[in-house]
Amino acid sequence: MGRKRTKSGKIRLAEVAELAGVSPITASRFFRNPEALSVAKRTRVESAAKELGYVPNLAARALASQRTEVIGVLIPSLTNNVFSDVLRGIYDASEGSRYSIQLSNTRYSILQEEKLLRLFLAQKPAGLIVTGIDQTAESRAMLEAADCPIVQIMEIGPDPVDMMIGFSHHDAARAAVAHLFEQGRRKIGFVGARMDPRVQRRLDGYVSAMKDAGLFEQRLVVTTATPTSVTLGGALFTDLLAREPGLDAVFCANDDLALGVLFECRRREIAVPDQIAIVGFNDLEFMASAVPTLTSVRTNRYEMGRTAATMLIEAIDGRRPEQAVLDLGFKVIERQSSTSRHSDSRPSISGAAAANKMVALPSSHD
Amino acid sequence: MGRKRTKSGKIRLAEVAELAGVSPITASRFFRNPEALSVAKRTRVESAAKELGYVPNLAARALASQRTEVIGVLIPSLTNNVFSDVLRGIYDASEGSRYSIQLSNTRYSILQEEKLLRLFLAQKPAGLIVTGIDQTAESRAMLEAADCPIVQIMEIGPDPVDMMIGFSHHDAARAAVAHLFEQGRRKIGFVGARMDPRVQRRLDGYVSAMKDAGLFEQRLVVTTATPTSVTLGGALFTDLLAREPGLDAVFCANDDLALGVLFECRRREIAVPDQIAIVGFNDLEFMASAVPTLTSVRTNRYEMGRTAATMLIEAIDGRRPEQAVLDLGFKVIERQSSTSRHSDSRPSISGAAAANKMVALPSSHD
DNA sequence: AGGAACGTTGACAGCGCTACCAGCAACGAC
DNA sequence: GTCGTTGCTGGTAGCGCTGTCAACGTTCCT
Numbered sequence: 001m002g003r004k005r006t007k008s009g010k011i012r013l014a015e016v017a018e019l020a021g022v023s024p025i026t027a028s029r030f031f032r033n034p035e036a037l038s039v040a041k042r043t044r045v046e047s048a049a050k051e052l053g054y055v056p057n058l059a060a061r062a063l064a065s066q067r068t069e070v071i072g073v074l075i076p077s078l079t080n081n082v083f084s085d086v087l088r089g090i091y092d093a094s095e096g097s098r099y100s101i102q103l104s105n106t107r108y109s110i111l112q113e114e115k116l117l118r119l120f121l122a123q124k125p126a127g128l129i130v131t132g133i134d135q136t137a138e139s140r141a142m143l144e145a146a147d148c149p150i151v152q153i154m155e156i157g158p159d160p161v162d163m164m165i166g167f168s169h170h171d172a173a174r175a176a177v178a179h180l181f182e183q184g185r186r187k188i189g190f191v192g193a194r195m196d197p198r199v200q201r202r203l204d205g206y207v208s209a210m211k212d213a214g215l216f217e218q219r220l221v222v223t224t225a226t227p228t229s230v231t232l233g234g235a236l237f238t239d240l241l242a243r244e245p246g247l248d249a250v251f252c253a254n255d256d257l258a259l260g261v262l263f264e265c266r267r268r269e270i271a272v273p274d275q276i277a278i279v280g281f282n283d284l285e286f287m288a289s290a291v292p293t294l295t296s297v298r299t300n301r302y303e304m305g306r307t308a309a310t311m312l313i314e315a316i317d318g319r320r321p322e323q324a325v326l327d328l329g330f331k332v333i334e335r336q337s338s339t340s341r342h343s344d345s346r347p348s349i350s351g352a353a354a355a356n357k358m359v360a361l362p363s364s365h366d
Numbered sequence: 367m368g369r370k371r372t373k374s375g376k377i378r379l380a381e382v383a384e385l386a387g388v389s390p391i392t393a394s395r396f397f398r399n400p401e402a403l404s405v406a407k408r409t410r411v412e413s414a415a416k417e418l419g420y421v422p423n424l425a426a427r428a429l430a431s432q433r434t435e436v437i438g439v440l441i442p443s444l445t446n447n448v449f450s451d452v453l454r455g456i457y458d459a460s461e462g463s464r465y466s467i468q469l470s471n472t473r474y475s476i477l478q479e480e481k482l483l484r485l486f487l488a489q490k491p492a493g494l495i496v497t498g499i500d501q502t503a504e505s506r507a508m509l510e511a512a513d514c515p516i517v518q519i520m521e522i523g524p525d526p527v528d529m530m531i532g533f534s535h536h537d538a539a540r541a542a543v544a545h546l547f548e549q550g551r552r553k554i555g556f557v558g559a560r561m562d563p564r565v566q567r568r569l570d571g572y573v574s575a576m577k578d579a580g581l582f583e584q585r586l587v588v589t590t591a592t593p594t595s596v597t598l599g600g601a602l603f604t605d606l607l608a609r610e611p612g613l614d615a616v617f618c619a620n621d622d623l624a625l626g627v628l629f630e631c632r633r634r635e636i637a638v639p640d641q642i643a644i645v646g647f648n649d650l651e652f653m654a655s656a657v658p659t660l661t662s663v664r665t666n667r668y669e670m671g672r673t674a675a676t677m678l679i680e681a682i683d684g685r686r687p688e689q690a691v692l693d694l695g696f697k698v699i700e701r702q703s704s705t706s707r708h709s710d711s712r713p714s715i716s717g718a719a720a721a722n723k724m725v726a727l728p729s730s731h732d
Numbered sequence: 733a734g735g736a737a738c739g740t741t742g743a744c745a746g747c748g749c750t751a752c753c754a755g756c757a758a759c760g761a762c
Numbered sequence: 763g764t765c766g767t768t769g770c771t772g773g774t775a776g777c778g779c780t781g782t783c784a785a786c787g788t789t790c791c792t
Contacts (some may be wrong), residue, residue, distance in 0.1 A: 010488070012748060023772045028750060038770065055488035059428035060748035063777045068425065078454045081447075088444045091471055103469060105457055122376075122421035230652040259652060266657040286596040286625060291632040378778060389742045394780060404740065426778035429747045 011052045020048035031056060062124075067148075071099045071312060072120040073129045076108040076196060080228075082254075082282055082301055083131075086153065089305025090129065097313050099126055106131070108196050114139045121146055127312040133157040133164075134197040149315035151308045155198060156327050163315065165308050165326040169198045172297050172330040173205030176251050176279045179295070179332045181213060183339060185249035185277050190221045191236045191261065192253035193228035199253045202281065206251055219243045228253075233260020234267070241268075249277035249338065255284040258294055262337070277338040292336035300328040377418045386414035397422060437465045437678060438486040439495045442474040442562060446594075448620075448648055448667055449497075452519065455671025456495065463679050465492055472497070474562050480505045487512055493678040499523040499530075500563040515681035517674045521564060522693050529681065531674050531692040535564045538663050538696040539571030542617050542645045545661070545698045547579060549705060551615035551643050555606045556587045557627065558619035559594035565619045568647065572617055585609045594619075599626020600633070607634075615643035615704070621650040624660055628703070643704040658702035666694040 017027035022041055029036050030045040037045070048054075062068045073090060075083045087103070094101050102125070106113040114136050120128065121142055128143070128150045135143065143150055143161045150162040155169065180188050190206045192199050203223065210216035222240045226232060233256060241247060252258040258280030265272050272278055272292055280287055283298035307328070311321050383393035388407055395402050396411040403411070414420075428434045439456060441449045453469070460467050468491070472479040480502050486494065487508055494509070494516045501509065509516055509527045516528040521535060546554050556572045558565050569589065576582035588606045592598060599622060607613060618624040624646030631638050638644055638658055646653055649664035673694070677687050 010748095013750095014748080024748090025750075025773080026771060029771090032750085036770075041771085055485070057429070057748050058489055059425045059434065060777090061750075062425035063423070063429050063779085064748075064750040066751090066777070078450055078457060084444055084450050088471075091444060091469075095471075100468065102466065103457075105454075105461075119421075123424055231655040234655055256652070260655055263655050263657045286622070289597040289600055289626055289629050291629045376778095379780095380778080390778090391742060391780075392740085395741090398780085402740075407741085423778050426747090427780075429749085430778075430780040432747070432781090 010057070011054045013054070013056070016045065016048045016052055016054045019052060020044040067124045068126060069099050070102045070123065070125045071127045071129065071309070072125040073101055073103045074106055074113055074116055074120075075103070075131050076106050076113075078105050081256075081284055082299075085301035086305035086308075089302040089307070090309040091305075093306045093309030093313070099313060099316070108194070110134060110136050110139065114142075117142055124148070126316045127151070129153055129308055129312060132197055133160075149312055151312045153304055153308045155201070156325065160325055163308075163311055163321065163324045163326075165304055165311065165328060167299060167328050167330050168205075169201035170205035170208070172281070172299070173202040173251070174209040175330065175332050176281070176297050177206055177209035179334060180249045180251065180277060180279060180338060181209075183249075183273075183277060185338075186215055187244060187247050188215070188220065188249040188251055189237075189240045189244060189247050190223070190251050190253070191233065191240060191257050192221075192223040193226055193232050193236065193257060195223055195225055199223075202253050217244075220247075223253075228256050230256050230260040230263070233257035234264035235260075237261040237264045247276060249279070252278065252280045255280040255282045255287055255294070255296055258296065258337075259286065259290065262290060262294060273337050273340045277340075279332075279338050283333050287333075288335070290337075295335045295338040296333055298331045298333050300330075304328055376423070377420045379420070379422070382411065382414045382418055382420045385418060386410040433490045434492060435465050436468045436489065436491045437493045437495065437675070438491040439467055439469045440472055440479055440482055440486075441469070441497050442472050442479075444471050447622075447650055448665075451667035452671035452674075455668040455673070456675040457671075459672045459675030459679070465679060465682070474560070476500060476502050476505065480508075483508055490514070493517070493682045495519055495674055495678060496527075498563055499526075515678055517678050519670055519674045521567070522691065526691055529674075529677055529687065529690045529692075531670055531677065531694060533665060533694050533696050534571075535567035536571035536574070538647070538665070539568040539617070540575040541696065541698050542647070542663050543572055543575035545700065546615045546617065546643060546645060546704060547575075549615075549639075549643060551704075552581055553610060553613050554581070554586065554615040554617055555603075555610060555613050556589070556617050556619070557599065557602045557606060557623050558587075558589040559592055559598050559602065559623060561589055561591055565589075568619050583610075586613075589619075594622050596622050596626040596629070599623035600630035601626075603627040603630045613642060615645070618644065618646045621646040621648045621653055621660070621662055624662065624703075625652065625656065628656060628660060639703050639706045643706075645698075645704050649699050653699075653701070656703075661701045661704040662699055664697045664699050666696075670694055 013027050014024045017024040020027060022045060026037065026041060027045050030042060034042055058069065071094060075087065077083055091101060104116045106116060117139050125148055127148050128146065130143070130150065130152055131154050133152055133155050140161070152160055152164045153166055155166040156164060177188060188210065190203060192203055203221065207216060222236045224236065233252060236257065237250060237260065240250065250261050252261055258278050261278050262272060265276060270276055278294060280294055280296040283296040287294040287296045307326065314321060379393050380390045383390040386393060388411060392403065392407060393411050396408060400408055424435065437460060441453065443449055457467060470482045472482060483505050491514055493514050494512065496509070496516065496518055497520050499518055499521050506527070518526055518530045519532055521532040522530060543554060554576065556569060558569055569587065573582060588602045590602065599618060602623065603616060603626065606616065616627050618627055624644050627644050628638060631642060636642055644660055646660055646662040649662040653660040653662045673692065680687060
């Protein structure tokens with residue numbers, strides 16, 4: 001009667017086919033394109049598979065079909081809260097689909113990214129999600145030559161490799177500074193850490209806004225390549241104060257820094273917002289419950305990850321999205337730390353066409 | 367001359383072998399067990415592979431060898447800072463090895479975990495990392511029947527499936543409470559959210575310490591199944607205060623809650639630590655720079671992930687570790703929020719044999 | 733000298749699945 | 763009645779690699 005089981009005791013497609021009384025190839029089709037089968041055979045295969053507890057062998061499928069069901073994801077950091085939100089969105093969207101996520105950490109190195117990209121591409125992924133728009137020329141070439149859909153996330157920029165979803169860090173920073181102008185602040189400092197391309201663009205946005213207002217001074221900018229942290233926020237703020245004692249506001253490149261600045265103000269008994277206003281970036285959960293509550297620029301991180309993965313999967317399955325570039329926008333969430341004489345949380349400035357979709361965030365925390 | 371290239375233009379092992387003037391199988395051996403080759407052939411194959419830019423086809427390898435080079439990781443949450451530290455350790459350790467990480471999120475559901483486990487096992491992973499010790503009976507059975515090494519992380523408990531690395535949440539909580547006793551606190555509340563098995567064990571540790579001191583009262587415990595957040599910390603603390611206005615300390619099941627409690631105290635103008643002491647759990651980075659600085663129980667999360675993956679990989683490669691169960695310990699980091707009349711940061715109570723290894727953490731932040 | 737032992741190499745036969753194309757029935761158009 | 767056409771099904775032939783085992787040359791022993 002021939003071999004019934006693989007050595008390992010696993011059920012193979014052939015057994016399912018036999019039980020269902022069809023050929024292996026028909027059984028195979030059931031899993032990839034059930035519509036192509038007659039209803040009778042479809043149900044027969046379905047129940048046979050269920051009865052035997054069949055689980056397809058992905059390696060065999062990949063080998064035979066010359067493509068894997070893996071979505072490669074390249075992100076610069078696993079620690080950063082921002083990316084964990086994005087990742088959660090990606091994982092959530094991939095769940096239930098037949099694709100699995102292969103994650104790699106570039107550690108903010110575009111050379112490392114290039115290396116990982118080469119590795120990924122060699123395995124013929126079904127799709128790819130890469131962070132940002134600042135790849136090496138080599139990486140860029142590989143991406144363009146890749147025969148799978150690709151989504152660039154976190155940023156919006158000119159000429160996407162394929163699809164793109166994010167927002168303008170430049171505009172978001174400008175909006176934050178504009179908000180501070182509105183509140184009558186003039187001597188606005190910038191505090192930034194890590195200085196990856198996105199933080200750099202926030203700095204650029206800050207600089208352009210300040211220059212437009214004729215208020216830019218180099219000494220108002222304090223940055224470091226060091227990874228960000230709350231403690232670092234305090235330290236950079238201390239530097240900034242020493243350079244410019246007349247400071248009346250700080251725009252922080254992220255919320256950790258903002259929290260550090262807040263604590264440092266507390267330590268130095270600087271009144272927030274009366275003496276100094278604070279604005280952060282990302283709107284992490286704690287911003288809303290700090291004392292005073294902290295103004296921040298809200299970004300749609302979870303949604304970004306989720307949408308990126310969803311778009312990618314649709315594209316893999318042959319349904320290209322209407323628009324390849326999606327701007328998810330941002331919103332300045334005004335809170336006590338920058339609004340002195342106003343009530344708490346009166347959202348105002350937001351950016352991008354899609355910004356009106358931004359409600360009730362963050363979605364599904366856990 | 368036969369086919370030289372696969373359809374996709376990829377270099378195959380056969381081409382490498384041909385260029386090196388050896389048989390394919392010899393070339394294959396070069397990648398799996400170079401020592402088995404003569405030096406001459408080894409160098410020939412090596413340079414041929416490099417010249418052609420050969421990248422092995424993992425699917426073919428998996429199919430032929432009946433096992434994958436994938437390490438499955440099951441964690442309950444992607445959002446939680448705690449797990450992102452662990453994950454970073456796991457990814458760091460796997461880098462450079464030939465194993466890749468396949469991550470799945472159980473969302474704190476042991477049923478979901480069981481489902482994912484079944485999925486993983488069907489693909490014959492090289493190894494498995496699972497969170498905690500509270501699997502379903504079915505999961506437990508699958509794990510024991512699995513023919514790959516397995517590491518349980520985050521906790522220490524009786525009868526490991528295979529290997530185990532973590533610390534005692536019960537003892538850590540007891541140590542935190544003991545510290546508060548030392549500081550003369552008596553009415554110590556407990557604030558907990560999510561209440562997964564590990565938080566539950568912290569609660570148990572708290573209860574046992576309080577009972578031992580004859581100080582336990584049910585109304586001192588406020589918990590919720592809701593996911594944790596800073597805001598929630600404030601809310602739970604508010605409840606707690608309403609129940610017990612005479613409260614003189616709060617032990618929070620994690621640092622987010624502790625920060626929320628701190629902010630709530632600030633809002634209510636409750637002096638910390640003079641009126642109420644606060645102790646958190648995990649010792650996230652911000653604890654050291656809050657005002658006042660916040661006492662917390664430091665745990666070795668990055669190290670845990672890193673060691674788990676390292677042990678696992680060694681076990682896969684046939685080198686079982688000397689001890690299958692590793693207690694990474696904890697340490698109560700005493701800071702201003704609980705030590706009123708002391709200087710800042712005077713570490714004291716720690717747990718587990720391995721605790722002396724705990725220095726200079728957190729390692730390699732990014 | 734014969735042969736055992738070792739280290740090294742290669743031939744063969746799949747791993748479980750799917751791409752490709754052929755075949756077959758049923759149907760309609762001319 | 764013949765010829766497409768459509769819808770479904772199956773046979774064949776691999777996908778690229780490795781497990782198994784046999785064969786080879788060399789060395790060392792008896």
